[in-house]
Amino acid sequence: MTFDFDQPIDRRGSHALKFDGRRQKFGSDEVSPLWVADMDFAAPPRVVEALQERALHPIYGYTQYPESLQQALLGWCMRRHRWHVERDWLVPVSGVLAALSAAVQACTAAGDAVIVQPPVYPGFFRAVEDAGRRLLHNPLRETGGRYTMDLAQLEQQARDGARALLLCNPHNPVGRAWSPDELGEVLHITRRHDLTVIADEVHGDLALPGATYCPLGSLAQADDRVIALLSPGKTFNLSGLALSMLVAGRDDLRTALRKTVAAMHLGDANPFAIAAAEAAWREGDAWLDALKLYLGGTRDFVADRLRTRIPSVHLVPPEAGYLLWLDCRALDMDDHALRDFFIHRCQLGLNPGIDFGPGGNGFMRMNIGTQRRNIEAALGALKAALD
Numbered sequence: 001m002t003f004d005f006d007q008p009i010d011r012r013g014s015h016a017l018k019f020d021g022r023r024q025k026f027g028s029d030e031v032s033p034l035w036v037a038d039m040d041f042a043a044p045p046r047v048v049e050a051l052q053e054r055a056l057h058p059i060y061g062y063t064q065y066p067e068s069l070q071q072a073l074l075g076w077c078m079r080r081h082r083w084h085v086e087r088d089w090l091v092p093v094s095g096v097l098a099a100l101s102a103a104v105q106a107c108t109a110a111g112d113a114v115i116v117q118p119p120v121y122p123g124f125f126r127a128v129e130d131a132g133r134r135l136l137h138n139p140l141r142e143t144g145g146r147y148t149m150d151l152a153q154l155e156q157q158a159r160d161g162a163r164a165l166l167l168c169n170p171h172n173p174v175g176r177a178w179s180p181d182e183l184g185e186v187l188h189i190t191r192r193h194d195l196t197v198i199a200d201e202v203h204g205d206l207a208l209p210g211a212t213y214c215p216l217g218s219l220a221q222a223d224d225r226v227i228a229l230l231s232p233g234k235t236f237n238l239s240g241l242a243l244s245m246l247v248a249g250r251d252d253l254r255t256a257l258r259k260t261v262a263a264m265h266l267g268d269a270n271p272f273a274i275a276a277a278e279a280a281w282r283e284g285d286a287w288l289d290a291l292k293l294y295l296g297g298t299r300d301f302v303a304d305r306l307r308t309r310i311p312s313v314h315l316v317p318p319e320a321g322y323l324l325w326l327d328c329r330a331l332d333m334d335d336h337a338l339r340d341f342f343i344h345r346c347q348l349g350l351n352p353g354i355d356f357g358p359g360g361n362g363f364m365r366m367n368i369g370t371q372r373r374n375i376e377a378a379l380g381a382l383k384a385a386l387d
Contacts, residue, residue: 028347099246196253348378
């Protein structure tokens with residue numbers, strides 16, 4: 001089966017945040033939307049069929065999570081990532097941000113210190129602060145355009161009493177798919193200091209050609225305080241259906257998660273989300289393999305175009321996902337001017353790097369999860385504005 005990711009699909013008027021929210025976000029409906037992290041590609045055909053089949057049943061009332069959904073995810077983890085997950089480890093949640101917030105509240109107490117590694121997805125900051133926890137920064141280290149973790153500082157923060165680490169694996173926005181050695185070092189720190197790791201791994205299925213995603217849980221021992229957050233949303237472009245799964249091997253963590261999810265009323269099941277996720281995890285392999293090749297080609301196209309025609313903007317090449325971290329520091333603009341330049345001079349809607357916390361100054365995040373012609377046009381607009 002072949003999949004046409006170059007097929008244009010008009011999303012305007014579908015209440016898509018990425019398109020119909022442009023005026024509120026950028027002050028204009030004319031910018032090319034390369035911001036919020038969803039894609040402009042049709043979902044896998046089997047997912048569309050599963051949704052249509054479910055819609056034919058005319059009752060959409062209260063729904064439970066079926067065993068078939070859980071088994072579909074277990075098969076996916078083993079088939080795609082050689083990660084053996086037990087059925088009892090799963091805690092379903094209605095949404096990724098909801099799951100992140102529930103995990104923070106389940107494994108920490110008010111006033112506890114929780115570590116994040118900026119520049120990072122802004123939802124991490126909100127999940128910590130909205131829960132009344134104390135935010136600790138363990139900034140990533142950048143050397144020659146490559147990011148690594150500051151493990152010495154991380155260990156010191158754990159030694160000083162931090163209770164949890166929010167790990168982004170693969171990392172949004174810098175695109176690192178952390179290696180088994182790096183993740184192993186994190187686990188050593190957690191064991192020495194009784195630190196809980198909440199690993200947001202929703203971009204893990206999207207490791208691009210030349211890179212491999214390693215689930216933190218696949219390296220964990222039975223007693224490790226590890227919670228993984230999985231979802232079909234980013235992988236199959238289903239984020240609007242709001243389904244995620246928390247995975248915890250320890251009984252005490254699972255008990256706390258289930259209690260918190262119930263107390264926060266986050267366990268409701270959406271019948272359409274279930275139908276879509278189960279179809280995707282059972283039958284989405286070929287579509288995903290084709291998508292990753294397409295995204296890898298777009299990433300390489302951008303890298304070549306910047307290197308040969310727009311050398312003042314440097315790409316930090318992502319190992320996973322469809323979000324590019326563009327180093328614009330050579331343009332010598334402050335962050336306000338940089339944002340205005342992209343909106344008003346280039347008519348491009350990107351995410352400013354400062355939204356991702358310390359280390360984001362002078363960067364912009366660009367979503368390439370769209371038809372390649374749109375990316376070519378965007379780079380053309382950027383070059384014209386700089387010229």
